Amino acid sequence: MIVFVDEASFRQCPTLHQTWAPRNCRPEIPTRGERNTQKILGTVSVQGARFAYRHQTEYFNHQTYRAFVQDVILPTYYRRGHRIYLIQDNASYHTHPEVWAWFQKERRRLEVFPLPKYSPELNAQERLWHYTRREATHNRFFEKPADRCDAPLSQKEFQQWQKKYATILRAGRQRNPLTAAQRAKKRPKQSKEQNLLDRLEGYEDCILAFLWEMDLPFTNNEAERAFRMLKVRVKISGCFRTLDGARRHARILSYISTLRKQGLPILKYLRLALDGRPFLPQAA
Numbered sequence: 001m002i003v004f005v006d007e008a009s010f011r012q013c014p015t016l017h018q019t020w021a022p023r024n025c026r027p028e029i030p031t032r033g034e035r036n037t038q039k040i041l042g043t044v045s046v047q048g049a050r051f052a053y054r055h056q057t058e059y060f061n062h063q064t065y066r067a068f069v070q071d072v073i074l075p076t077y078y079r080r081g082h083r084i085y086l087i088q089d090n091a092s093y094h095t096h097p098e099v100w101a102w103f104q105k106e107r108r109r110l111e112v113f114p115l116p117k118y119s120p121e122l123n124a125q126e127r128l129w130h131y132t133r134r135e136a137t138h139n140r141f142f143e144k145p146a147d148r149c150d151a152p153l154s155q156k157e158f159q160q161w162q163k164k165y166a167t168i169l170r171a172g173r174q175r176n177p178l179t180a181a182q183r184a185k186k187r188p189k190q191s192k193e194q195n196l197l198d199r200l201e202g203y204e205d206c207i208l209a210f211l212w213e214m215d216l217p218f219t220n221n222e223a224e225r226a227f228r229m230l231k232v233r234v235k236i237s238g239c240f241r242t243l244d245g246a247r248r249h250a251r252i253l254s255y256i257s258t259l260r261k262q263g264l265p266i267l268k269y270l271r272l273a274l275d276g277r278p279f280l281p282q283a284a
Contacts, residue, residue: 001077002046004087005069006125007060010137012036017138021280030141041068044125045077051128052076062096069110070102078109086112089123158211165208172197229253255279 014029021027039060042053054068069086077084088094095114103112120126176197182188190198200207230250233240240246255273258281259266269279 001079001082002085002087003043003073003077004046004124005041005043005073006089006123006129007065007091008040008042008129008132010038010040010133012038012142012144014141015133015138017134019139022278025277027139029139032143041065041072042125042128043068043073043076044128046124050076060091060093062093062099065093065096066099066102074106074109083108084110086110087115087123088112089115089120090117158208161208161211162204165204169197169201172200226257 012032012034014031016029019027039056039058040053041056041060041064042051044051052072054072056064058064073084073086093099100112103110115122172193176191176193178188178190178194182190230253233249240249255278256266256270259269259279262279262281264279272278
């Protein structure tokens with residue numbers, strides 16, 4: 001099992017990165033001027049791209065690094081009869097004598113290979129840090145240190161929710177079993193409850209996806225609501241007089257919907273749009 005390991009620090013102060021904006025309109029990102037730093041030790045395997053990490057408050061040193069390897073990497077990746085090939089850079093706490101002495105004792109389970117100096121492009125974990133900064137921290141404001149720490153559930157917590165979900169479905173099957181007449185038919189007519197259970201079982205990954213992505217709505221009602229006002233307009237007025245009018249109407253509704261989702265005052269930003277300074281969501 002080939003495993004890469006690395007560390008990263010994420011500050012509460014925003015990290016600026018290239019983005020887009022209207023001409024002559026410079027994007028601005030607020031900041032509290034605080035340097036609260038979240039320190040992460042991370043590791044990823046080549047086979048299966050399995051990721052594991054530890055969030056810590058103390059500085060990186062040889063003791064925290066050894067504890068990470070011992071408490072996270074070995075339990076996550078080691079399998080009996082196989083050896084972990086650990087790829088690491090040349091940070092001082094990676095090459096500390098105490099760490100190397102411990103590596104020698106663990107050679108049956110773990111073998112370490114240092115990367116060439118100044119070659120982060122060879123470390124697969126560096127790519128994950130780059131993706132994390134690009135998608136989650138660049139050009140973003142965090143009011144409190146805890147806001148930056150908010151993350152989806154761990155694998156263990158997700159499995160616990162999966163078990164609860166499966167328990168609920170089993171209880172539903174017991175309350176709504178197939179009758180003898182239904183079993184005798186190839187495609188029996190089912191009750192609404194049975195059809196719902198079939199759908200909940202067949203789309204488990206989609207239904208529980210909000211556990212992985214916290215910004216994902218629990219249902220897809222957002223899509224229904226986006227069309228509701230257009231349907232109301234069509235039902236009341238019958239139609240739009242011109243295609244350009246329909247496009248303007250849809251554009252205004254889309255802008256107002258974006259303001260609502262961003263939690264911004266609608267009238268204020270409508271005035272700014274009329275003044276030629278429309279709100280534009282941050283681009284990753």
